[in-house]
Amino acid sequence: MIPFIAGRLGGSLAVLLVMSFVIYGLIGLMPGDPIDEMIAANPDLTSADVARLKALHGLDQPLLERYGNWLAAAAGGDFGYSRIHAKPVLDVLLPHLWNTTLLMTLVIVLSLAIIVFSISLEWLPAGGMETVGDGGFLDRASYMVLPVLVLTLNTVGGYTRFIRASMIQTLRQDFIRTARAKGMSEVRLLLGHALRNALLPLVTVVALSFGSLFSGALITETMFAWLGIGKMIFDSVLGNDFNLALVGLLFATLMTLLGNILADAAYTWIDPRISLDAGVKAR
């Protein structure tokens, strides 16, 4: 297991490096810049101003060279200043990250709690939740209630359907019938045997939402004016705030990668027969 995780971490670093280049390139390739938007709205601004301001932000340099400089500085631990916020990147990123992590952790934990709870009650609600929130605050002190509720409802719906599908499949398998025939109690049967086998898709989906812990939920954050990282990344990308957007996105990428490594590790725990390192062997 340890060599597997070590190998995967190495691979993840490579992915991260490639992604940093792709993200940098994408932001750089986006036509226009906030400075261009300023010129159309402000008759005082001349194109000489535009050229000067772009040079100030290094936008006149070739993309590859800028990326190289960024990478070298970032490798040395210097992530630079956020262009929009005129502050060091981490000073902007960390508070937003904390907000998002708090929100999303609560959502995932709550969703899972609801699932486990409803399974032990043998009560599985049909999924397909769609919530159209209009953002009204029920209570001033309860800022979190609504966003958590909206996101949780959404998540529970999905999780539930995955569980239901695989439970149905698992419960039809012979070992369950055998257990049942031997008189095992339904709850023990469900939680002890069936659920474990039905976990595979759930683990996959939860691992995927692990990444969203750190990439945020843009629409919900905007709707409820939650200062999370989703909105921050959105704004920084639109604002050509390379430094902030890169660090934010790369961190989210890293977390997605870690989430998927954990999921792979969890597969082998759920079903010890699964082997990850080997390809197809002798036929």
Add this chain to the structure above:
Amino acid sequence: MGRREKLTGLRALVCAAALGIGGAQADDDLVIGISQFPGNFNPNINAMAAKTYILNMARRPITVFDAEWRLICVLCTELPSFENGRARPETTADGKPGMAVTYTLKPGLKWADGTPLTTQDVVFTWQVGRHPRSGVTVLDFYRRIVDIDVRDARTFTLHLDRRTCDFAEINELELLPRHLERAAFAEPAEYRHRSLYETETTNPGLWNGPYRVSEVVSGARVTLVPNPLWPGKKPHFGRITVTTISNTAAMTSNLLAGGIDYVAGEIGLTLDQAAAFRQRYPDRFRYVFKKSLVYEHIDLNLSNPILKDRRVRQALLMGIDRKAISEQLFDGFQAVAHSLVNPLDTVFDPDVPKHAHDRARAGELLDAAGWRRAGGGIRRDAAGRPMRLQLMTTAGNRTRELVEQVLQSQWRELGIDVRIKNEPARVFFGETVTRRKFTGLAMYAWLSSPARVPRGQLHSSMIPTKANGWSGQNYPGFRDARMDETLEGVETVCEAAPNRALWHRLQRIYATELPALPLYFRAEPHIMPKWLAGVRPTGHQYSSTLWVEDWRRDPTAAGGTPR
């Protein structure tokens, strides 16, 4: 107060709930809602409406346009003029016509840390402003000041490198406290990061207005408290909190719940959102819809063979019912524009040619231009080509998308096939408009200041091309010798009567030649509590908060008149 403490406790509990909305219970508190949070706080770097709105409570300019759109002194004693001898023509070092203008600062001005505000601060600001690496947004203003003579601690003379009629206007000179900012400017290229406005925003020494910034919660709110050293009128409110809520529904529900008192018109809701809110709660709040300088229009690409013909441009304008759009979509609060000069502007010409909705006349013009209609379909020229134009605007701007669908439908009835293609703002402004890549019509707006000469938009030397590095904002590609001559006259003939005549001529040429289709001037929708008195919306880029010391709680003002 007990309730506020409890709220604070709860807030600590859900500590990441950074969206702090203080209650508006205490008598001397005012909570204002705006829709954006300032990206930074240095007044010279990055012009941004949200920032100006907040900073105008805590800093004051030397001169500014007031709510009647007249230029006034704020920190100075009197405006320079030829009559009072404070303005005189001179010749610059390189032999061009220049000017010298003299200002005297009012006595007793201080930064809120007690340091006197002097001409040294003016000189320092100028040095920062003209430095190419300091990151100041509009360099041209500081660059045209070639030298400053310091007469004494309060009096200074600016030497300008040009002789134009707007010489007295130094609204953009955003004073910086030399005693605090000098160290940050030691390395000019790093100034925009090291400025105390960014690193220590609550330092009292940065502020010289009736209020100073006392707390900044990034992304959520800015709190201001009175500055006891402000020599002018004492402000009424003991604390003003400016809260950012970017979602409309959240904004209105906070307003209803009392979480915020007042939605600023400068940067709050859009007009149609405010109008819808007003229909629902007509009596609970006081609504002020102030006509503003934001000019919404459609640039026509005059290189397009269809649009080259003036008759087609006039027909396009007469084919649309702007009055009905204004009345039906904006409750009549957005005035129809007839040229680019606002009716509230002192140089406005009331007799400017107006193109009222007249579909029959528009049809005749199109027929005359060779676009004929066979059976009710799309018009075609002699060669059988359809009359097809592309209409573009910023994607995701709901108001503009509504308007463009109305226009498209009305032009379709005239036999013109208009196709809509919207783009994200940054693509639209970054490429399509600024590089003249739009093939037909481009709808957008700009905010100007009163009596601003539209040289950049209308002079034939201002057409962006690859050769001139895409400089200039004459996006339609308008070339008219009379217009060029009029623009030059308006800038340099400063006596009131001839200047006004030139302005009228400018508007007439514009409204006849129609390089762009004027749509309307936007209005700022202010939604305020009935007890709030003294707010005077301006309608231009210098926000109402420049007169925040006049705002007060007046329970007797409850019956205030709408509009």
Add this chain to the structure above:
Amino acid sequence: MTVRSGTVELGTPGQRMWARFQRHRMALASGAFLAGLVVLAAGAPALEWLLSVDGNRVDLYQRFQMPSLAHPLGTDELGRDLLVRLAYGGQVSLSVALVAALFSAVIGTAVGLSAGYFGGRLDAWLMRLTDGVIALPLLPLLIVLVAVDLGKLGLPEDWTQSADAGLYRIIAVIALFGWTTVARLVRAETLALKTRGFVRAAEAAGADERMIIWRHILPNTVLPIIVATTLSVGNIILLESVLSFLGMGIQPPMASWGNMLTNAQDLMWSAPQLAVWPGAFIFVTVIAFNFLGDGLQDALDPRALDGKGDP
């Protein structure tokens, strides 16, 4: 494989599937409902003719009309018939949702099966690719894509200016980025199935790899695929409106349920019906797709006829 022998043989496999599907009443009702929606969407021009209205013609003096004979559901914020707009919106939303969901499912299944079954280096590469796509920031990519001038790619101008171009672009974008969940789900199932007795047995019996994947692995991964795909339908309908909001997709005055809902958001107080109708259509459509998914699961799962163990 004992199950199969126990099944009563009733006609062709297709008929048997149909029989199993029919036992799922909600699925049957959902199927009928979705069919009705398709008819409504396809019949939009007929509806226009019947009501003698033009779905794109703006009438500023007929805004926010209440339901009447002329306008069965009333009119929208520009005086257009709401029912006709909903029907046209259905064309966009349903076709985008269905086609994009199917394409993502196909891509995701192919990637997941190959990664899971062949494992090793192929698995590593495909999964790193998946990680990359999951992490790829959609926003800048979309903005770059908006600026790509389709005309320069040699496509005729008439086509690039037409409404269809935007539609195809949306479908392509969603399909290209939406397959990752299915890929990871299928891979996980495949990893587990590979170790099962019947796959081992088939391998031992010298069955062809393609045959094993097609016959033994794929049918058993169908459940998560169906769940993920039916769940994604709702997201896709809303994603379409986000893309159009960015200018990357359909252009006004074309309607979709998503953009009708988004546009009505500001009018929640003054004209709630404008949000309620598209909202309800999306909501019911998503639910119907999920029930349909349940029915399909049972229909495609041969063991379902045993009927046992359904909790």
